[in-house]
Amino acid sequence: MAQAKENTTAHVSEPIELDTPIQRGDTTIEQITLRKPASGELRGVNLADVLQMQTDALIKLIPRLSNPSLTEHEVRQMDPADLVQCGGEIAGFLLTKRARGEAA
Template identity: 80%
Template sequence: MSQAQNATTAAEKTADIDAGQTVADGTRATIALDTPIVRGEQRIDEIVLRKPSAGELRGVNLADVLQMQTDALIKLIPRLSQPSLTEHEARQMDPADLVQCGSDIAGFLLSKRARGETA
């Protein structure tokens, strides 16, 4: 990919984030939060979720994750988020933000073939 194409892709990703959308590359997803999380004087406007390893899925029913069950997501978000959110912060998330996180986490569990990507 040329430098011009890289710059265009970076600009498109930034525009997507500004529009409140998710930008994902298969191993990470940047989510612009509809409702920022306030931690003391810090305001968290976006989080990055990373693809979980098998060990990070320990104790979580994968079917619950794929069905975006709230308890499963609240358990996983602190394990996968940057900045690292607490379980309490995950419980206090705006429902729209929780659904977006769940959608991205569920997407991480799909194979490239299921996502329509080539290997």
């Protein structure tokens, strides 16, 4: 059972502290988490673009993976440093365990 928990937590990022919080009405979003995408959630995006952290690919993908769920508009308004940080997390999810240097 402990191994199953490890696998689950490996599919969710550590909280990402936003350099520039996102204002949504009366709510301020100061941090988000991202989860590892399922194959279907990658539809409509080029994996090479995601791995190269192309802005358009990240804008399309982050709303599908973020908690709290961000809108495409909110991602478009995101601080570039925050966008790069999210892109790095997502790119890491797409690497194999071997590429990440983890035991299989």
